[in-house]
Every structure is written in structure tokens, then in C-alpha cells.
Amino acid sequence: MKKTINIPYGSQHIALLEPVRFQFETQNEKIVGVKADIGYVHRGIEKACTSTFEYKQIPSVVARVCGLCAITHSLTYVMAVEQIIDVNVSEKAKYLRMLMVELDRIHSHMLCLSHTAENAGYEALFMQIMADREIIMDIQEAISGNRVQFDFVCIGGVNRDITDEIVKFIIKSLNELQPKIEDIFDMFENNWSLSLKYKGIGAITKENASIYNALGPLARAAGLETDVRAESDYYPYEKIGYKMILEQTGDIYGRNRVRLREILSSIDMIKNILCDIPEGNIIEKVKGKPNGESVARLEAPRGEIFYYLKGVKQAMLDRVRTKTPTFSGIPAMVEIFKGQEYGDVPAILASFDPCMSCTAK
Amino acid sequence: MISAITKAFSNLLKKPYTCNYPVTPVIKPKNYRGLIKFNDEYCIWCDKCEKVCPPNAIIFKQFEDGHKVYNYNPYLCIYCGDCIRACPKTGDALWQCEEKGLPSISKDAPNDDWFILEKEAKQSRENYKAIKAAKKKS
Numbered sequence: 001m002k003k004t005i006n007i008p009y010g011s012q013h014i015a016l017l018e019p020v021r022f023q024f025e026t027q028n029e030k031i032v033g034v035k036a037d038i039g040y041v042h043r044g045i046e047k048a049c050t051s052t053f054e055y056k057q058i059p060s061v062v063a064r065v066c067g068l069c070a071i072t073h074s075l076t077y078v079m080a081v082e083q084i085i086d087v088n089v090s091e092k093a094k095y096l097r098m099l100m101v102e103l104d105r106i107h108s109h110m111l112c113l114s115h116t117a118e119n120a121g122y123e124a125l126f127m128q129i130m131a132d133r134e135i136i137m138d139i140q141e142a143i144s145g146n147r148v149q150f151d152f153v154c155i156g157g158v159n160r161d162i163t164d165e166i167v168k169f170i171i172k173s174l175n176e177l178q179p180k181i182e183d184i185f186d187m188f189e190n191n192w193s194l195s196l197k198y199k200g201i202g203a204i205t206k207e208n209a210s211i212y213n214a215l216g217p218l219a220r221a222a223g224l225e226t227d228v229r230a231e232s233d234y235y236p237y238e239k240i241g242y243k244m245i246l247e248q249t250g251d252i253y254g255r256n257r258v259r260l261r262e263i264l265s266s267i268d269m270i271k272n273i274l275c276d277i278p279e280g281n282i283i284e285k286v287k288g289k290p291n292g293e294s295v296a297r298l299e300a301p302r303g304e305i306f307y308y309l310k311g312v313k314q315a316m317l318d319r320v321r322t323k324t325p326t327f328s329g330i331p332a333m334v335e336i337f338k339g340q341e342y343g344d345v346p347a348i349l350a351s352f353d354p355c356m357s358c359t360a361k
Numbered sequence: 362m363i364s365a366i367t368k369a370f371s372n373l374l375k376k377p378y379t380c381n382y383p384v385t386p387v388i389k390p391k392n393y394r395g396l397i398k399f400n401d402e403y404c405i406w407c408d409k410c411e412k413v414c415p416p417n418a419i420i421f422k423q424f425e426d427g428h429k430v431y432n433y434n435p436y437l438c439i440y441c442g443d444c445i446r447a448c449p450k451t452g453d454a455l456w457q458c459e460e461k462g463l464p465s466i467s468k469d470a471p472n473d474d475w476f477i478l479e480k481e482a483k484q485s486r487e488n489y490k491a492i493k494a495a496k497k498k499s
Contacts, residue, residue, distance in 0.1 A: 134378070186364065
């Protein structure tokens with residue numbers, strides 16, 4: 001008879017970023033079975049959206065689901081509402097929205113990279129990346145007026161316009177950031193002791209990534225081509241020089257590389273956006289009450305985010321459903337853990353970039 | 362790897378990234394979203410700001426003689442600026458300043474008094490409606 005030991009990891013743990021519980025079934029040091037339990041930070045936001053708040057107030061409510069994805073949550077919701085009540089957003093508003101989403105992607109990826117470094121035992125690298133991340137936070141504060149809660153998008157467009165002064169500030173800051181990212185890239189690529197913690201650990205094959213529905217950087221690191229930016233044509237990503245970034249290894253090292261290359265490509269895209277922002281209104285007038293159903297999806301930093309709405313010609317919606325990337329990615333995460341060493345778990349988990357406040361809502 | 366090591370040592374001689382916050386003030390960007398300010402001289406009492414506010418941080422209390430009193434809870438406010446955009450007299454009656462909201466301490470009783478006020482305001486409206494209806498009948 002096989003002898004296995006169950007080790008709980010979470011809901012509170014020294015190397016755990018957010019409250020989630022994994023039950024690892026281990027044989028010596030090797031993991032043979034995993035059970036995941038989410039829902040420690042459930043706040044009932046979906047219910048509140050249909051019972052307390054009117055549909056025009058919800059962009060501010062869903063922005064508070066998660067501090068990192070504040071812009072992607074409210075933007076996806078707003079896109080879904082605009083489909084129901086037939087509002088055409090101006091090209092300028094679309095460009096400003098893309099600008100904020102790409103900035104969000106940069107700072108979210110930097111946070112993930114810093115945590116991966118910390119959980120592999122590199123406290124100094126963690127501090128360095130977090131300090132460099134401040135540059136992006138400052139840009140977002142200059143555009144939207146707040147560091148974390150942007151409240152930038154609204155139904156029909158965006159709330160604030162961008163000035164020449166801010167454009168100059170963004171370009172100056174991004175030029176400052178780019179060499180720093182290249183330095184970090186060099187560190188992740190060539191540091192021998194970091195490669196011991198990352199290379200070949202937590203790997204997933206392309207087939208398994210496809211079977212277990214991996215998404216976002218997790219899938220792209222394994223070579224699976226999934227990216228909402230390429231699949232939908234709602235935003236003109238091709239015009240601003242979007243390229244899908246793929247790696248073939250599928251391990252922590254591959255995921256880090258995907259994130260670093262995406263940061264660099266996002267910096268280029270932001271520079272392109274700033275060069276050709278079209279003229280026009282930033283906000284359209286909104287009339288009427290939502291009647292019907294709609295779905296919207298967007299590429300958040302962690303993968304595809306999905307909203308389903310149902311309105312019945314009232315100020316309050318009938319149903320708001322959010323499907324967040326971490327929630328969809330859990331089967332793939334569980335699959336990756338099997339066969340790994342228990343000691344590698346913190347680094348593997350950090351490389352997934354899990355966001356539990358999104359998942360539990 | 363060598364560049365990383367040299368960088369680590371050169372960092373010892375550099376100033377820290379962080380600033381000594383309460384002593385040195387943080388530089389806020391232009392148009393920072395701060396507290397909401399109100400001037401009752403210009404207000405037309407349309408209650409639009411109250412209706413759009415997501416956390417209900419603005420409440421108008423109705424008095425029997427017809428006039429209203431504006432109440433604002435800076436601890437509940439999320440500084441989204443929806444009230445400013447809804448206001449027909451933006452800039453004169455209602456505007457957003459660049460002053461940062463302060464955290465509350467238990468002495469301020471930010472919740473308890475506010476919840477009592479919320480109930481009172483609701484009740485005051487109903488009373489006013491009833492008085493108006495009674496006047497019409499008579």
C-alpha cells in the first residue's frame with residue numbers, strides 16, 4: 001500500500017500572497033494529488049450589482065473587485081453595457097482605454113515578476129522591481145487622478161482627457177523604464193542561481209495547456225496561441241503594432257520570459273498609441289435602460305476576463321456574471337502541481353500570478 | 362551576472378527610493394482627485410449628485426418649510442467624481458479639490474452618525490411628501 005501525507009498549504013501561509021487553500025497529497029517530497037479551495041474572500045459583489053447599485057454606478061463597483069485589474073474589470077463591464085444599449089464609442093476613447101489597459105498590464109506583470117523572485121528567495125530583486133513599478137503607478141496617477149482606483153472608464157467613453165503635458169511625461173517615464181526592464185530581463189535570463197529555481201520547474205505541455213484550458217501568460221509560455229487581443233477586433237490592436245508573444249518551454253522560466261517580453265511590447269504599443277491618438281469626443285451621451293443580454297471579453301494581464309449581463313428595462317440589472325482568469329486557470333494549475341517537489345510550490349504558485357480577490361469576488 | 366553584482370554594490374552608495382513620508386510631503390500630480398466641495402449659494406437643489414453617487418456619500422435632508430441641507434461623508438466618498446459630472450452647476454455649486462481625504466479615527470464616528478442621518482433624511486422626505494399631499498387635498 002502506498003503511503004502518502006497530506007500537507008495543507010494555506011489559507012494563511014508565509015509564502016502565500018492571497019487567501020487560497022491547497023491540499024497537497026505528497027509521497028516523500030513529491031506531490032501526487034492536489035485539491036484547491038477558493039472562496040476565502042467572497043464579498044458578494046455579483047449580488048450587490050443586481051440588488052443595490054444601478055447599472056450606471058456599477059463601473060465603480062466592479063473596479064473594486066481587485067486593485068490590480070481595476071481598469072480591466074470596469075472596462076469589460078462597460079463594453080458589455082454598451083452592447084446592450086447601443087452606444088458607439090469614439091476612436092479617441094478607444095485609444096485612451098487601450099492606453100490604460102496596457103499600462104495596467106505592465107504594472108501587473110511587474111508585480112508578478114517581483115513575487116516570483118521573492119518566493120524563490122530573492123528579496124533584493126523583489127524590492128528593485130517594486131521600486132521600478134512606481135514609474136508606471138505615477139503615470140496612471142497622472143492620467144486618472146488616483147494611484148489604484150482609476151474610475152477612468154464610464155459608459156459611453158472615458159472620464160478624463162489626456163493633455164500634451166501628460167503625453168510628454170509618459171514618454172519620458174517610459175524611456176526611463178525601458179533600460180530598467182532590460183536589466184531585469186538580463187538578470188532573469190543569465191543569473192545562474194535564479195535559473196536553478198526556474199528552469200524546467202512547473203512545466204506544462206502544449207497539449208495539456210489546451211486540454212486543461214490554460215489562458216493568458218500561462219498558456220502562451222507553453223506555446224498555445226490564445227489572446228483576446230488577437231481574437232477580437234473591438235480595439236484596433238493591429239494598428240498599434242500588437243504581436244503575440246509565445247514561448248515553448250512552459251515552465252516558470254518561460255512564464256517569466258513571456259511577461260518580460262510583454263512588458264517590452266506594451267511599452268512600444270503605448271508609444272504608438274500616444275503618437276496617433278485621433279481627435280474626437282471622449283464621451284458619448286447615454287440614454288435608455290438596458291434590455292437584453294450581452295457578453296464581453298478582454299485580455300486582462302492574467303488572461304481572458306469575461307462578463308455576462310442581463311437587463312430587463314430597469315435601472316438595476318437582472319444578472320451580472322464575472323468569470324475571472326484565475327478561476328478559469330485553476331484546472332491547469334492543479335495539473336502543473338502534480339509531479340513537482342513540495343519545496344518548489346511557492347515559486348510555482350507565484351508564477352501563476354493568482355488573484356484571489358478576483359476569483360472569489 | 363557580473364553586472365548584477367556590481368549594481369548591487371553600487372546601490373549601497375545610492376539614496377533610498379522611498380521618501381520620509383510625514384516629514385517630506387508626497388508630490389501629487391495636477392488634477393489629483395480629492396475631496397468634494399459644495400457651495401449652497403449656487404446649488405439648485407436638483408439632487409442629481411445624490412442619485413448618482415455609488416456609495417451614497419451625499420445626502421440631502423429635507424425640512425418642512427421646503428429647504429434642504431447638504432451632507433457629505435468624506436470617509437465614505439470614493440472620489441470617483443460622478444457627482445461633479447452629473448451636476449448642472451459644476452464648478453460653482455459642486456467641485457472636486459486636490460486636497461487628500463484623511464483617514465478616520467473612532468472619535469469621528471464616521472459610520473454610526475451617518476447611518477442615523479441616512480434614516481432621518483429618508484423619513485424627512487416622506488414626511489414632506491405627506492405634508493404636500495395634505496395641502497393639495499385641503
